[in-house]
Amino acid sequence: MKTTTNGLFVIISSPSGGGKNSVIEALLPRVSCATRLVTTTSRPPRPGDRPGVDYHFISKTAFEEGMRGGHFLEYNFYAGHYYGTQKGTLDALLHTHDVVFSQIEVNGKHALDRAGIANLSIFLVPESLDILEARIRKRGGLGADDIERRLAQARVELEESSDYDYRIVNKEGKMEETVDAIADIITSRISSHLST
Numbered sequence: 001m002k003t004t005t006n007g008l009f010v011i012i013s014s015p016s017g018g019g020k021n022s023v024i025e026a027l028l029p030r031v032s033c034a035t036r037l038v039t040t041t042s043r044p045p046r047p048g049d050r051p052g053v054d055y056h057f058i059s060k061t062a063f064e065e066g067m068r069g070g071h072f073l074e075y076n077f078y079a080g081h082y083y084g085t086q087k088g089t090l091d092a093l094l095h096t097h098d099v100v101f102s103q104i105e106v107n108g109k110h111a112l113d114r115a116g117i118a119n120l121s122i123f124l125v126p127e128s129l130d131i132l133e134a135r136i137r138k139r140g141g142l143g144a145d146d147i148e149r150r151l152a153q154a155r156v157e158l159e160e161s162s163d164y165d166y167r168i169v170n171k172e173g174k175m176e177e178t179v180d181a182i183a184d185i186i187t188s189r190i191s192s193h194l195s196t
């Protein structure tokens, strides 16, 4: 049941392969009245990607038309593909849920900050770049160039995420600890919101 007037927008970022998707999936049943904002991308689905659940998959041309039509609150060009948050979707979800999760990357978070969109931001830091690389390779679906681009981008994101509200090391094999820590942060944020 929804208890707040306006939901809390929680941005969870990590470098590619950093585990944000699994962390959000694990948080959804833990946090009451929570949902996930499904963003739009022009990248082709990878093995296991669920259209309409993980992303709305559209063509590059359709994405560019959407950009020109002002359909995105923010968008980013990442590793050769577009990713964006559709206008209207966030507002609608914040009206019907206490917590809305989104797994956008660092540029998207900064664009939303500039647009004055309130958020609680959490960056998942990998234990090491070697572990991150192994995870990206294991997930499959990407060529060698794409993997290199993602690792280079990970280094940039680690530097540019210093202004996130929280940075949490997502230890290999210890995702439960990460999920517990984030659930605690959200619970205390919501209870302080309700008591003000």
Ligand code: 5GP
Pocket (backbone or CB within 6 Å): 013, 014, 015, 016, 017, 039, 040, 043, 074, 075, 076, 078, 083, 084, 085, 103, 104, 105, 107, 108, 109
């Ligand atoms: P992937 O291809 O691994 O699913 O995602 C690549 C990157 O795009 C990830 O860092 C992910 O967080 C980011 N991303 C996903 N959706 C959006 C979005 O709507 N906007 C922005 N700015 N980044 C997104």
